[in-house]
Amino acid sequence: MADFFAMGGYAFYVWGSFGVAALFMIVEPILVARSHRTLKQRLGRMIRMNSEVEE
Amino acid sequence: MLSALFCIIQRDLTLAMRNRSDVLTNLFFFIIVVSLFPLGVGPDPELLQAMASGVLWVAALLASMLSLSGLFADDHADGTLEQLVMTPQPLALLVLGKVCAHWLISGLPLVLMAPLLGLQYGLSGDILVMLVLTLLVGTPVLSLIGAIGAALTLGLRSGGVLVSLLVLPLYIPVLIFGAGAVEASAAGLGAEGHLSLMGAMLVAALLLSPLAAAAALRISIE
Amino acid sequence: MAINVFKFSSPATFYPLAGKMVPWFAFVAVVLMVVGLYLSLVVAPTDYKQGEGYRIMFIHVPAAWMSMLIYVVMAGWAVVGMVFNTRLSSMMASALAPTGAMFTFIALWTGALWGKPMWGAWWVWDARLTSELILLFLYIGFMALESSIDDPRRASRAGGVLALVGVVNIPIIYYSVQWWNTLHQGATIKASSESSMTDIMLLALLVMTFACWAYTIAVALTRVRRIILEREGNTRWVGDMLEDKSNG
Numbered sequence: 001m002a003d004f005f006a007m008g009g010y011a012f013y014v015w016g017s018f019g020v021a022a023l024f025m026i027v028e029p030i031l032v033a034r035s036h037r038t039l040k041q042r043l044g045r046m047i048r049m050n051s052e053v054e055e
Numbered sequence: 056m057l058s059a060l061f062c063i064i065q066r067d068l069t070l071a072m073r074n075r076s077d078v079l080t081n082l083f084f085f086i087i088v089v090s091l092f093p094l095g096v097g098p099d100p101e102l103l104q105a106m107a108s109g110v111l112w113v114a115a116l117l118a119s120m121l122s123l124s125g126l127f128a129d130d131h132a133d134g135t136l137e138q139l140v141m142t143p144q145p146l147a148l149l150v151l152g153k154v155c156a157h158w159l160i161s162g163l164p165l166v167l168m169a170p171l172l173g174l175q176y177g178l179s180g181d182i183l184v185m186l187v188l189t190l191l192v193g194t195p196v197l198s199l200i201g202a203i204g205a206a207l208t209l210g211l212r213s214g215g216v217l218v219s220l221l222v223l224p225l226y227i228p229v230l231i232f233g234a235g236a237v238e239a240s241a242a243g244l245g246a247e248g249h250l251s252l253m254g255a256m257l258v259a260a261l262l263l264s265p266l267a268a269a270a271a272l273r274i275s276i277e
Numbered sequence: 278m279a280i281n282v283f284k285f286s287s288p289a290t291f292y293p294l295a296g297k298m299v300p301w302f303a304f305v306a307v308v309l310m311v312v313g314l315y316l317s318l319v320v321a322p323t324d325y326k327q328g329e330g331y332r333i334m335f336i337h338v339p340a341a342w343m344s345m346l347i348y349v350v351m352a353g354w355a356v357v358g359m360v361f362n363t364r365l366s367s368m369m370a371s372a373l374a375p376t377g378a379m380f381t382f383i384a385l386w387t388g389a390l391w392g393k394p395m396w397g398a399w400w401v402w403d404a405r406l407t408s409e410l411i412l413l414f415l416y417i418g419f420m421a422l423e424s425s426i427d428d429p430r431r432a433s434r435a436g437g438v439l440a441l442v443g444v445v446n447i448p449i450i451y452y453s454v455q456w457w458n459t460l461h462q463g464a465t466i467k468a469s470s471e472s473s474m475t476d477i478m479l480l481a482l483l484v485m486t487f488a489c490w491a492y493t494i495a496v497a498l499t500r501v502r503r504i505i506l507e508r509e510g511n512t513r514w515v516g517d518m519l520e521d522k523s524n525g
Contacts, residue, residue: 004318004319007329007330007332008323008328008329008330009328009329010328010329010330010332010394013330013333013390013391013393013394014318014329014330014332014333016390017333017336017337017386017387017390017391018314018318018333018336020383020386020387021336021340021383021386021387024379024382024383025310025379025492028375028376028379028496029303029492029495029496029499032496032499032500032503033499035503036499036500036502036503036506039503039506039507039510040506040519043506043510043515043519044519047516047519047520051520
């Protein structure tokens with residue numbers, strides 16, 4: 001198993017590139033999904049506030 | 056149609072001549088940037104000769120880009136741009152007129168000043184001629200592509216910086232062939248290939264960028 | 278029965294549809310990525326010349342392809358948005374830009390990490406790497422322009438013009454950099470010849486590429502849904518939708 005991670009001596013380069021790529025491709029969806037959710041909640045709250053004001 | 060073109064060019068030139076300082080500041084920016092490099096890199100003539108074309112071309116690029124934000128800005132401010140949009144003549148033609156005026160104001164002085172600065176870098180006869188030739192063909196392309204950037208960022212707060220961000224990547228082919236031509240002729244390889252490609256870029260830019268700039272202007276004015 | 282092409286072109290109808298598609302594409306992306314990683318890191322044989330280091334290719338090449346493909350698709354949506362004046366297409370263009378810029382950065386990053394052991398330098402003015410760098414500037418210019426214009430309608434149309442001008446320039450930039458690179462051949466060490474591709478390597482590469490496709494679609498659809506909410510927040514259909522969602 002150890003030599004798998006050693007990557008024939010290129011461990012730093014191979015895991016460096018796959019690691020950064022993985023980091024970006026995990027963080028970006030999380031950021032987009034969270035910003036979408038918070039926006040939806042904020043709009044929901046504003047609509048509930050407006051409907052209360054009308055009553 | 057052509058009368059409209061010349062009328063725009065003539066109007067812009069008189070406007071520019073009224074406050075002549077703009078023309079000079081642009082030229083002095085070019086001279087100062089070019090003169091800075093030897094101070095930074097060192098006076099070694101061999102080195103300076105090698106990088107002369109690159110430095111002069113990058114400085115010409117920056118100088119022409121510097122004056123871009125003013126291309127439509129003052130017309131936009133006092134409302135003449137709206138009048139221009141509503142004239143019967145095609146907007147692209149009027150934009151072409153403004154770009155020609157801009158080139159005459161900011162591009163041509165650079166071309167005329169380049170030989171003097173080339174001497175400063177120890178460039179000799181035919182290389183100097185090639186430098187002036189490439190600048191002569193290249194600076195109009197810079198103004199034409201720059202007009203698109205200026206039109207897109209009309210009236211934006213961060214307009215000046217944004218123009219450079221939009222336009223510099225599009226300047227890269229002109230820079231590569233401009234500086235490359237001078238280097239090729241210096242190395243005796245002959246620069247016909249570079250010059251013909253720059254000519255092609257000039258023709259393509261003359262045809263396409265006024266259209267794109269006109270479309271961008273219409274978007275910016277609404 | 279004429280198929281109404283524009284049925285899903287209005288944000289109101291597209292929003293729920295995109296909502297249903299996102300989980301599906303996300304799932305496909307994850308599965309393909311896991312399979313791709315397994316193929317490229319474990320199954321693919323070691324390269325006789327570059328040893329294990331060549332495995333960076335399995336993320337570098339798909340990322341570079343994606344960066345160029347996304348820019349062209351983005352420009353395509355921008356043109357459709359300008360021609361048909363459909364707001365949704367321009368929203369799709371601005372939704373794709375950040376993911377495209379991300380793939381360009383990944384391509385540059387992995388290119389540098391691959392170049393260090395093979396060419397001995399972090400950054401080599403190789404024609405492809407240089408063009409990739411310029412592509413990153415084009416993306417950043419597009420996003421900067423769209424974010425600095427407040428009125429969303431003008432922002433998307435201005436972005437459209439820039440994307441169109443950019444996509445026309447991409448081949449010109451690529452070939453001029455290619456020409457510039459071969460001209461200064463001495464300055465860069467030519468990459469060692471591409472190692473011959475066995476079928477497994479090719480398969481791993483394709484699986485990784487399709488994983489990136491599914492990933493891009495999932496992320497772009499989520500981001501376009503956020504942009505729709507951003508720009509259509511005060512419309513009635515958003516109100517109804519959120520209302521029955523909150524008490525539903």
